[in-house]
Amino acid sequence: MTTKSSSPPSHATDSLETRSVHAGEPRPRPSGALVAPIYQSSTYEYHGEDYHDVAYLRLSTTPSQVSVGRKIAALEGAEAALVTASGMAAISATLMAFTSAGDHILAQDCLYGGTQSFLRGDLSRFGVEHSAIDPQRPESWAAQLKPTTRLIYVETLTNPLVQVADLEAVVAFAREHDLISVIDNTFASPVNFRPAEHGFDLVMESCTKYMNGHSDLVAGSVAGSAEKVRRIKLTLDHLGGCLDPHACFLLQRGLKTLTLRVRAQNASALALARLLDSHPAVAQVNYPGLKGHPEHARAAALFDGFGGMVSFELEGGTTAAEALLEAVTLPTVAVSLGGPETLMVRPAAAIHSQASAEQREASGITEGLIRMSVGLEGTDDLLADLAQALEQVG
């Protein structure tokens, strides 16, 4: 059957551009089609496989799921990858696959909201504890270790302050203490950073964002060794968070332009960050590509690009922030990121509104902070629009 037929070439040594186009595509091409078909079939002929290997959609064994998983593995520079129904499906299945009641996780103190509430609200109910670690102070991590610590969990770039943890120290610490190192690479995408090449055991992406890049689906992935990815698949098979064939098709298509999109977004984001940085109406700009960013040197050493996410505060605080969101004409006010359209949002209102004002202040998320996901519009158009909006509020 198709999933068992000869594996396509991995393209593992090709450039990222070539991998994004060709890796994982079914070979020979089904009926000669250049674009992999959507295999809209829940079940397939049975050939005596064991339960987890039966070709059935929920078991992530069908051609659409297998080929997009192979493309992502090639892009991450990992042995294997599994696609999931959302980023949170990848994160929850991964954390559940490697912990049991009584176990403990070290997790970066500022995490994506869904991940934070999964750790606090769900995993803790099942007896899995976690401690928050300061990602900039590796010397403080050992004191938080317990005999039951299994895993260390970080994000490549934090939301919304785009801070960069000491990622090399995370890998070294995990090796020294026999922990599984897990990273959510959503904000960077494999174009800007490939954690597996730096020794991370498992790499998560919310493919909803840059990986698909078109604001038209929700999906996730986890990449790593075949053995670890298999273990996550066994858990996902029971949780039921498989990716449907049509979403696989869209994701496969989106991935073909990943490198071009992300590099364009990197360039526009840097230009916009520089404009903000030089403008008198702006009090603070957070972008790792700016020389003044506290982790600029680390980001420059580790990353191939600084990403499309910028956050900033205006001199005029929340009132000015609200006025700016009104004054811009190209950006849309919306949550999410990584699509063709530039988005802006005030995280204190929209994303971190579940946290108390004190929790937000403690993590540096002020009321007036604006987060921007830079899209694929013309850089000059975005610069002109932001400049006219800043004049109005300044």
Ligand SMILES: *Cc1c(COP(=O)(O)O)cnc(C)c1O
């Ligand atoms: C969006 C996001 C997620 C969750 O992804 P979904 O696809 O919405 O489930 C996880 N981590 C980060 C950093 C994200 O931005």
